[in-house]
Amino acid sequence: MIFDAFSERIAQLTDMRQEEILPLLTTPPNPEMGDAALPCFPFSKTMRKAPLAIAAELAGAFGQVEGIARVEAVGGYLNAVADPAWVAGRVMTALAGAIGAGTLAQGSEGKGQVICLDYSSINIAKRFHIGHLSSTILGAALNRVYKARGYATVSINHLGDWGTQFGKMIAAYRRWGDKGQVEAGGIDALTALYQRFEREAAEDEALAAEGREWFRRMEEGDAEAMEIFNWFKEITLTDANRLYAKLDIQFDSYAGESFYSDKMQPVLDDLRRANLLKESQGAWVVDLEDESMPPCIILKQDGATLYATRDLAAALYRYQTYHFDRCLYVVAYQQDLHFRQLFSVCRRLEYPFADKLEHVSYGMVRYEGETLSTRRGHMVYLDDLLDRAVEKAGAILAEKNPDLANRQDVAAQVGIGAVVFSALLNNRIKDIDFWWDRALNFDGETGPYVQYTHVRTLSVLRKGEMQPGQAIAQPIDANLLTQAPAQAVLKQLAALDATLGAVVVRNEPYLLTRYLVDLAQKYNAFYYELRMLDEDLTVRAARLALTDAVRATLQKGLALLGIGAPEAM
Numbered sequence: 286m287i288f289d290a291f292s293e294r295i296a297q298l299t300d301m302r303q304e305e306i307l308p309l310l311t312t313p314p315n316p317e318m319g320d321a322a323l324p325c326f327p328f329s330k331t332m333r334k335a336p337l338a339i340a341a342e343l344a345g346a347f348g349q350v351e352g353i354a355r356v357e358a359v360g361g362y363l364n365a366v367a368d369p370a371w372v373a374g375r376v377m378t379a380l381a382g383a384i385g386a387g388t389l390a391q392g393s394e395g396k397g398q399v400i401c402l403d404y405s406s407i408n409i410a411k412r413f414h415i416g417h418l419s420s421t422i423l424g425a426a427l428n429r430v431y432k433a434r435g436y437a438t439v440s441i442n443h444l445g446d447w448g449t450q451f452g453k454m455i456a457a458y459r460r461w462g463d464k465g466q467v468e469a470g471g472i473d474a475l476t477a478l479y480q481r482f483e484r485e486a487a488e489d490e491a492l493a494a495e496g497r498e499w500f501r502r503m504e505e506g507d508a509e510a511m512e513i514f515n516w517f518k519e520i521t522l523t524d525a526n527r528l529y530a531k532l533d534i535q536f537d538s539y540a541g542e543s544f545y546s547d548k549m550q551p552v553l554d555d556l557r558r559a560n561l562l563k564e565s566q567g568a569w570v571v572d573l574e575d576e577s578m579p580p581c582i583i584l585k586q587d588g589a590t591l592y593a594t595r596d597l598a599a600a601l602y603r604y605q606t607y608h609f610d611r612c613l614y615v616v617a618y619q620q621d622l623h624f625r626q627l628f629s630v631c632r633r634l635e636y637p638f639a640d641k642l643e644h645v646s647y648g649m650v651r652y653e654g655e656t657l658s659t660r661r662g663h664m665v666y667l668d669d670l671l672d673r674a675v676e677k678a679g680a681i682l683a684e685k686n687p688d689l690a691n692r693q694d695v696a697a698q699v700g701i702g703a704v705v706f707s708a709l710l711n712n713r714i715k716d717i718d719f720w721w722d723r724a725l726n727f728d729g730e731t732g733p734y735v736q737y738t739h740v741r742t743l744s745v746l747r748k749g750e751m752q753p754g755q756a757i758a759q760p761i762d763a764n765l766l767t768q769a770p771a772q773a774v775l776k777q778l779a780a781l782d783a784t785l786g787a788v789v790v791r792n793e794p795y796l797l798t799r800y801l802v803d804l805a806q807k808y809n810a811f812y813y814e815l816r817m818l819d820e821d822l823t824v825r826a827a828r829l830a831l832t833d834a835v836r837a838t839l840q841k842g843l844a845l846l847g848i849g850a851p852e853a854m
Contacts, residue, residue, distance in 0.1 A: 286375060286779045287367045290352045291321045295363075298346055300331060319357065319364035320776070326361055336361030367776075369767035376775045377766070380834045381757050390785060390841045395436030401603050402428050402438060404615035405536075408445035409521045410454055410475040413528050415665040419647045419717065422708045422847070424615040425534045426794040427645070429845045434789055439607050443599065444541025446518055450479070452500025455513050456492065457482035459499075472524040475517060504546065504589075514543075528668055531701060533847055545598040549590055552597045555634050556583065571630050581626040596627050604638040611641050613792065618646035618714060645792045648716035674700035677725055678733075682854060685727075689853060698849035699733050700725070705848050706732030709794045730802045732848055735839060738805035739850045742836035745817050749829045756826070756833035765827040770811040777804045778834055781842075794846065801842045808835045 288310050296303040306323070313322045325339040332339055340358035347356045347363075352375075354368040383389040404424020407413055428440050457478040458467070467474045486492040502510040522539070529535065556562045562569045562583060570580035581593050603612055614624060624644035631639035652665050675693075678700035682692055689695060707724040708717060710731075727733045746756060766775060777800075784800045787793070817832065819825045840850040 286372065287320045287352060287365060290350055291323070291365045294347060294350050295323060295343065298343055299328060313364060316773070318359065320367040321365040323363045324361060325363060369772050370764045372772060372775050372779070373766035374763035376779045377761060377763060377830060377834065380778060384754060384757050384834065384837045389837055390433050390781060390845065392434040392782065392785065394786065395431060395434045395789070398610040399437045399439065399607055400431050401441060401607055401609040401612040402431070402615065403441045403443050403613065406443040406445060406616070407521070407525055409451070410472065410479060410517050411521070412472050412476060413525055413667045415650055415652060415667055415670055415719070418667060418704070418708055419650060419713070420615050420617070421532065421534065422705050423645070423647055423713055423794060425532065426709060426797075426846050427613070427615070427788070427792060429847065430785055430788045430794065430797070433845060434785060436789070439538065439609070440536045441538045441540065441603070442536040444518075444539055444543070447542035447546060447595065449497060449500045451514055451517070452498065452503060453482050453486070453496035454479050454517060455499040455510055456495045458513060467520070471520055475520060528671070531671055532705070542595045545595045545602065548602055549594050549598045552594065552601060553583070559634055561630070561633055571633065573626060573629055576629055578622065578626055578629065581630050592623065593627060593630070597630060600627070600631060600638065600642060601636065604636070609638065609641065611643060612638065613643050613645050615645045615647070618648060620644070621646060643792070645713070647713040651716060651718040653720050671701055671704060674704050674724070676700070677721060678703065681725060681727070686854065695851045695854060698851050699736060699854065702732040702736060702843070702848035705846060706735070706798060709798045709846060711795050713793060713795065735801045735805045735843065736848070736851055737854050738808055739836060739839040739843070740852065740854045741812065742808070742832050742839065743852055745812070745832045746829060746836065749818055749825065751829055751833065753833065753836060756829040757837070759826060759830065761827040761830045762823055765824050766831060768815060770807070770814045771828075771831060773807045774804070774811050774831060774835060777807050778838055781838060797842055797845060801839060804835065804838060
């Protein structure tokens with residue numbers, strides 16, 4: 286906020302343009318040092334002076350500038366301190382307009398651009414487990430923030446619904462399955478059939494051959510095979526959609542691997558025309574040795590396609606269909622090599638979208654210190670996790686507020702919100718170690734803490750006899766919000782736009798979770814240090830307006846993460 290006025294004046298005092306100065310400015314690590322800092326080292330060569338001398342000279346010549354209370358030379362830096370009344374006036378006016386118009390957190394930098402987001406990507410005939418949490422939550426949060434910043438988004442659930450394992454499932458069902466039992470048992474019944482097939486096929490090669498035969502029939506479009514396969518798919522999506530509903534997540538497309546089974550030939554033709562396909566031990570590959578990568582296998586010895594083949598077809602289809610400006614793959618870092626190979630092949634094919642593809646990777650998920658593994662049987666299913674979160678949140682709420690109305694609804698918001706917030710709390714590449722006592726802590730850097738702060742703002746407004754949105758809409762005296770606690774809140778509120786801009790540039794939703802924690806902490810300090818319902822009605826109006834702005838910002842920020850904002854807790 287202060288950067289524009291500061292950089293404009295520096296440009297007047299030097300030979301540099303404002304556009305050159307702005308990227309140099311930083312925010313001092315300690316608020317007592319000011320609100321903006323200019324390192325003077327880059328000026329040494331042209332001004333032929335030491336940075337210390339340059340900072341002192343600029344400070345002496347700076348003069349009066351609207352919005353800047355004072356400047357100070359500190360070491361080789363020129364620090365600027367914003368005028369508190371100016372900050373209050375600018376921030377509150379902007380927030381009143383945005384909240385009144387319903388445009389809070391909205392931006393226009395994405396106007397005219399299309400972003401495809403490939404996330405969640407569950408496997409057919411398997412239960413949705415905690416390992417899918419990061420992709421699902423990260424992708425959904427990015428989708429919401431991109432939309433808020435003006436981008437047109439296409440959310441894609443690239444289903445894992447093709448391969449020999451589905452032939453095995455059909456074989457298992459044809460041998461031992463019962464339609465009524467499968468319909469009653471749902472995804473668990475399908476899992477049990479698959480596990481039985483794997484056990485018995487280990488002892489019976491004929492059974493394994495039967496599974497391969499059924500997949501061959503699928504590839505050829507056999508009516509019976511496809512009818513059973515599509516039924517399995519319907520059962521899986523019914524189960525998954527229950528969870529997506531709890532998480533308030535929808536998709537624009539469920540086009541998975543099977544969707545591209547008849548769309549790979551153009552890619553194969555392109556590879557052959559470009560003379561990129563090489564035979565290797567009976568398979569057909571693209572040699573990537575010059576990039577220090579193993580070859581990208583396109584066709585197996587038996588002519589079957591692989592993930593890479595289908596992902597190439599998917600990328601081409603998405604570009605031709607959606608004309609994306611960027612296509613993001615929200616997939617675990619273990620698939621890094623696969624995406625590096627995929628992107629390299631696209632570049633070698635000189636596809637126009639080759640440089641618009643991005644792997645948004647993330648770390649592993651641990652549950653209370655233990656690494657999850659389906660092979661070792663240590664797996665936590667996501668529906669169980671969410672149900673338990675709601676149950677635990679309900680117990681905490683019953684203890685804290687026995688008379689709370691709609692406790693079950695609030696428990697769902699708090700419990701599920703705690704899971705989502707904990708998954709987005711840190712840099713996405715950092716491994717997540719989920720612990721109940723951390724996630725559901727009402728006093729730490731958690732979803733419940735931010736939600737409770739939102740509840741506090743509503744309580745303050747009710748006591749001040751104001752409805753949400755009413756206090757911020759009324760004129761106030763900005764000079765009454767110049768105290769340090771109020772200024773800290775105002776500056777945090779002013780940082781929302783830059784924070785959301787950084788989220789989409791870096792594909793890091795954790796920047797928003799941290800922003801909300803910081804805002805909650807600053808508001809709570811403001812709440813405890815200053816009297817909200819001051820006897821002076823003009824002071825009261827200013828503090829209620831600031832409270833209203835915090836309420837709206839917390840509510841909007843939580844919504845972008847996919848988390849509810851309870852009215853009581």
